[in-house]
Amino acid sequence: MSGHILELSQNVERKKVVYRNRYGLDITGELYFKKGISLNQKHPALIIGAPYGGVKEQGPCVYGNELAQKGFIVLTFDQSFMGESGGFPRNVSSPDIFVENFSAAVDFLGMQRFVDREKIGVIGICGSGGFALSAAQCDTRIRAVAVMSMYDMNVAVRGNMNKEELQAVKERLSNQRWLDAENGYPEYLPGFPEQPIDKVPEDIPEPGAEWFRFYALKRGHHPNARGGFTTTSELAIMNFRPLDFIDEISPRPILFVVGDRAHSRFFSDAAYERALEPKEMLVVEDAEHIDLYDRRDRIPFDRLAEFFTVTPMPRLGHHHE
Template sequence: MVENISFRNKEVEIAGHLHLPENFSEGKKYPALVGIHPAGGVKEQTIGAYAERLAEHGFVTVVYDSSYQGASGGEPRLLEDPTTRVEDARCAADFLTTLPFVDSERMGVFGICAGGGYAISVAQTERRFKAVATVSAAPMGEGSRGFLGHLSPVAEQIGTLEMVAQQRTAEARGAEPAYAPFVPETPEEINETTPDLLREGYDYYRTPRGQHPNSKGRFLLTSMDKMFAFSAFDQIPELLTQPLLLIAGSKADTKVFSDQAYELSKGPKELFVVDGATHIALYDVPKYVDQAIPKMAEFFAVL
């Protein structure tokens, strides 16, 4: 069962889907989950598929398009603002607490790709989330300041920020917004040196495999200063005391982030490695997703 729902993050209306368990009864109390989609993604893609499967295991699960993206409101469009993304998840928790069939003491959060980074971030300061799980986690702040776990030279980071500053000035003076793609936009941009994350990202987001008209696969260039200023991992050792499950493919070029989060966590934690899976394979390849879902259901059973 899937219902269209909406809630607000301040003045922005958020469009979401509420996935309900089979044989759902409003007279019962259910554990509930908030799911956070990848950067450039929408609720109808991989995060929705995970939500549907988790609902089959008895969890009321809400997924949504982030502020400024997809079917949700907010201007400017395609802004990737990590702080707002974290607040979106808090507001989703607010929404769940208003539902009489949700046990507000049994809520968790999960995310895929950048959504995994945001799930880790929000759990550090949102105590209503009693457990957090990630799939192919790729934290946006750490990822933007480098590439696949390799920090960019400071001079290069400053150069990027200088470019963003110039673009903000240009737009303030009336120039058109500039955008950057999350994944290659044409097959011609892919060659033998292209990382698996980007190669397979094209196949998922730019072909019928996973594309959706609301998923543009690009972001407002002036998001970069906000991304650089953000860290999903900085307070893990002190504040992330809830149980943490990190799911990553053995062949994922982003596995380094799950390794880092695991090492930083001092609370209950598990790194579940799916043998043979790449980053994107955990989005929709059945033989890999069929390993991730039961693991998540078992993990969230602690709620």
């Protein structure tokens, strides 16, 4: 069914949904729920954000399939300009809109009669981890956040460049805007082939080879996730710092989950240091970054279910019984 990387469990139902964000852009998502669950009762709900450049049929479908069986209503979605969601030109990255889309997902779930508004949590994978935390900084309806192999895209794009190197990148990207304006459409250079390949080319260094191990092979390939965004999208990312107010998520809890071999672990370490209690760091043994996308033998689903069930989800300024 439309290229999901995991066959749906016979115990789970999946339903396509479309709703709008505050910019009026259509967001296409999928609701997962356990077969036989009463839709006349209210249940806890989870929103799953795909890796940066990924779509709902990849990692999020794995999470939806597993967590729905544990009693959650699960919503996966494609970011604006990606997959089946609206927005034009395609493959544009807009961090402000990507953050907004988590709140739009909360809007949608909270309007469903079978969702408990007081128990809506978010799981962000890779780049969505940063955007999910950014959303939770201001949207107090998000009661708890778990981030898996988190990336802070601002830090990822800026890297360790000095002032001169940074200036050169800005000059190149700014001049690309002239070309985009003249062409009438922004440049987009896909990073992965249109069809899945059998093995990663040997001349690709890490961590690029790791991305290929997921996105280019049958394991994770999807035609709507060809890698990267329009070239000048990097300017927007460089100008947007998603985690400046991470300390304001407290007293709502954050769970950081990383693989012990993840090249990206330092992002979670840095965010964990800046976050206030309650917070937890869970290190998964023998796991690289992409293993938390789809490896059901590595992703700690029982711990995630416990975190979002047992963890109190306080509403600021209210006494919660």
